[in-house]
Amino acid sequence: MNSSKLSPMDSAFIQLETPRTPMHVAALMVFEAPEEGVASFVKKLMEDGRKETRITSPWNKVLVSGSRWQLAPSLVTSYDPDLEYHLRHLSLPAPGGEKELGQLVAQLHSQPMDLRKLLWECVVIDGLEGDRFAIYVKFHHSIVDGVSGASLLMNGLSDHKDDLTTPPFWVHAAPEKPLSLKRLKLPSLGETMGTAKNVLKMFGENDSLTTLRSAPRSPLNGRIGPQRRFATQAFPLERLKAVARHEGVTLNDVVACLVGGSLRRYLKDITALPKESLTAAIPMSLREAGDMSSGNAVGMIYSIVGTNIADPVVRLHEIHASTSEAKKHIQELSPEMRVPYSLASMAPAILKMLSGMGGTGRPMFNIVVSNVPGGRQEKYLRGARLLHLYPANIVFQGMAVSFTCYSHAGTLNVGIIACRDSVPHMQRLATGLTDALVELEEGLGITGGEECP
Template sequence: MTFISPSDAMFLASETREHPMHVGGLHVFRLPDGAPSDYVHTLYQQLLGSTRLAAMYRRRPAWPGPLLGALRWADDADVDLDHHVRLSALPRPGRVRELLALVSRLHGTLLDRHRPLWEFHLIEGLDDNRFAVYVKVHHALTDGVNAVRNTAAMLSTRPDNAPRPLWGPRPRAAQQAPPVSTVARDLAGVLPAAAHVVTKGLRTPDAALPFTAPKTILNRPLTGARRFAAQSWSIDRISAVARQHHATINDVVLAMCSGALREYLSSTGDLPEKSLVAAVPVALPRTDGDGNAVTMVLCRLASDVADPVERLRRIRASMLAAKDVMRGRSALQLSAIGMLTSIGPTGMAAIPGFSAIAAPPYNVVISNVPGPRKRLFWGDAAMEGWYPVSMPVEGQALNITVLSYAGNIEFGLIGCRRNVAHLQRLLDHLEAALAALG
């Protein structure tokens, strides 16, 4: 019997039609030279024959059920791959625009709780001799770092003739549980760590505390429909800007997002006088191979600052304050910090009527997930793009996730279709924000 951890159970319990709780990825591949016209269809048929599944791809929530919430995972002995693995074709002319529209629709639908919580979509008809794969997996089963690792396992560093299925079994390294004395010491440090967070937030102007963010159009109740946008920027270009301003790549990514959001909200007359606050996920050491191992810290985005260089400086100061709170903490203590600053307040915001009377815990989630540095292949097809598709949560109508891959930083923006109109304009604003920094 495999019990569901409290953090993973939260993703299951909070899911509704308006709040799908899955994460995903969009992968763009180039067909090999001389590929036959039925290349993708043949690949689809091969995948349906891959009936050996890793444990994560056989799990569905079980007992006691919807009323009390699921407490354990049940393993399906006979998974219906025809349901989970699907073949789609884009309407002509098969541009990226049509691909993103399809992913937007697919990402807004719930996964079937009576089956293992994942889908794998092969998509043909993309122009310029390409095809795509869109995958979604329930957040109760995986976080961003684990999803990247699982996807990378189906890829290779050179072309071959045997594409591996995402859901295939993988060897798992043995994990050793920490000694009881270590756990006891970590527990004793939870309250001091929480006190440090509050003290730091009150005494340091650049630090951020929950429920100090301004109310914006990004923090309205969600609808179920989604819109997805994606674009790539060169790591070398972003790194050069980071070196120029003595910042990190992540600082520059946050500054790009801040500048883009400032311009987007200004264009609609909705820019608040107070700085936006971002929740920034941070990976934790793992005790097993599945589920979630992540916490979050808060960062002031300095969106109230007009000068882009000063805005970057303030963002860097805010992230340094957050890192100071995290330094030297155990995974358990970092999880407690995340529950205090962001994860717990997010759950409170889901209480009916709470968002109407309280400030949002933060305004937007901005996540940076490390990915493979080298170009990868799936069988003999080269992967040209790998775009993360995350999830908005109640009161947080926009999520920005970036992934490093093969010399690029791949941005994936997912938003509530009603609350974040013209989401694609943020891509132009991201470019303008980077250009303003050099």
Template sequence: MTLMSVTDSVFLAVETREHPMHVGGLELFTPPADAGPDYPRDLRAALLRHTDARPVFRRHPANPVSTRGYVAWAEDTELELDYHFRHSALPGPGRVRELLEVTSRWHSTPLDRHRPLWEIHLVEGLQDGRFAMYSKIHHALMDGVSALRQLRGVLSTDPDARDCPPPWGSPPSAEGRTGSPRRGFLHGLPVPDPRRLVRTGRATVGQLAGLAPMATRVATEAWREHRLTLPLRAPKTMLNVPIGGARRFAAESWERTRIAHVAHAARVSSNDIVLAMCSGALRTYLTEHGALPDEPLVAMVPVSLRGRTEAGATSGNRIGAILCDLGTHLADPTARLSRVARSMADGKRLFSDLTPIQALVLSAFNVAPLAATPLPGFVEHTRPPFNIVISNVPGPRERLYFNGARLDGIYPASVLLDGQALNITFTNGPTTLDCGITGCRRSVPHLQRLLGHLEQSLADLECAVA
């Protein structure tokens, strides 16, 4: 058995039927030109012959139904790949609508804790000849960004390559490695360097000492200058209610050149345009349901802040949780975009001046109220820390293939929590911006309409900057 980290244990402990804690993704593929009618079945049969799964794909809780907490992982030594890798066909007429409907059902179902915590569904029957793969893995094993990296690791830039391993396998470059362990490693594990530990300890003490000045600065900018958005200041909306276990999932793609053109004309970032698209779509959606609040909605936006103040490429990644004013109370798309851009600029400017630990503390402060959502009555009787999570995850910037099949899109399916009934996540492909929207089936009716609203919101921005 392997000891479980505290974070992994928490993801398992908070999971209920209403709150499945897996992340997922839907990938669309165009088969190679020489593919026959049995291509999906033959592909699955070929992949099932790869029985050497990575350790993370063999793990399940040592005590699946323990009431004493989850403290260790057990390894499945007889992994039943036929159970985890499933083959399905869409009902007629095989539209994307049918694909999204079955994806919604699969994403609603918790994973079996007596088995390794992942599933992959190979789906054929799309009327345009393409096939899809929907995968989900428990957040205790892998987060969404790591899952995307795992997918990219088994794909190839060569359309003629036919040796891509399955998603549970290791990339070709990692297979068959032999030789002596690397210096600084013992039995494959890193050996701590005492001198580095001392330097790290001194740096950490210095960063912690700066927390008080950081708190003073945050308070000044938030309350006196009104330049920062704080948690628990977002308005109450129909999206911030207790949720059920059933999900809806919708997906769409936009050409990245459209977003880039608007961003260039408006002199803002592409991420600002994406947030403004969401702002306009949410405003229209809530107006349709007579639920648009007078105050602007607030989005929690995970952003990478690597290298803003550090010199060199070895500074590592810095992730911040910025609260963004979406300006949904404003009817003019240009005014909404300006509000979004200013809010994001203020948040990034503050984070860029912080040390990694200080940035982590501030981010934790922004999302900390979510920890209280399981408490009875908390969601119903308090303001939400924010109204929605909107993420823009870097994706592959070059065309990728899976055993000859061209990857056409990656659409993330995310975790929902009480008080957070809707999530919008984007990935950047070589030519497209791919969007996956996950919503509580009961609390977010007609979820698919948000796709049309996003398109209209982008068209409004295009007209506004023309």
């Protein structure tokens, strides 16, 4: 039996798995049904999927030991997958609106994965109003990050509407890791010392750099339960880019500003807004150009989201200053040292969770805000057009809500996942994003565009 060990970063997601903090990520894809209609299309899709005998890496990988209690988890190839378990069909109750879809996805995302089986699940969902259907795909975080997970799903779609024979997602293998990444040079002593110095900065107080001591206490950072809530929002990408161009900031800065505005209103409504700004952990891809291999290759930067700033324009510029300083901090490192730096800076939070102390004391950061780049082209599944792809991330003890974005064909799709007990009325966070964008556009004197359907 040929097995392959997971990297330290990938292994951490196995070791952190608990019934209250399952370590899986997911995507909800919403499709416009082709002319034949939803019922016959979904029936044929399920029949063909269950007949398919081909399966490739990482879809065919299982853990050698299906337990979190292991220091060096390894994967092995499964030659007899139980596709009846991994591919399922569910129907929404009438009227099959966004509320019902969100409730179903919340239930699916609350259920831990069986670590003895393949590390993915796929659920086809019909009964959605407007002649649409959805597909929810769940991956364990140990085998994908945002970039590699999105790549696996896009590989299972076509650029052409008339392509009616696209095989299921699991037939399409992830690319191998580029050779240049397999032969990284060993860091010098100077690089190692410089990295250690940068890591130490993250545990101190700094006027310009957002560190692991910058986050205030908030209701979002206590102990969490096992159940989740899920909400979505979508924006025309050009509308957000117009704001970014107008002020000379990045798209990610605009997204963080909207998140900050939404959280500010939410926390004010429950009389729990801290005097200091909430801080966000922002994943940053450490992949080489073109690297879509499976596994995790992310670093982490930290930034304010300006929840303590009422003026949305001032908030945007303060966020830009914070993210710029954070990027400078990690870009000072050589490429070889960015993964060790990220592991070292995240180690205290990981150790706190492993010890069972997550969600106690002052948080190291308050939320996660992630943006996974997508493509500009329309995508199709056997003639069915992909309308939206909403990511669903992880939450864990000490961090009850996460915002994740994915851009597709001119639309920025936002998926919000949260602990059901810690974040009641979470739909307000989704509508709050829209309100925050309108306030920002008004503050800049920009005429907003139309909403996404």
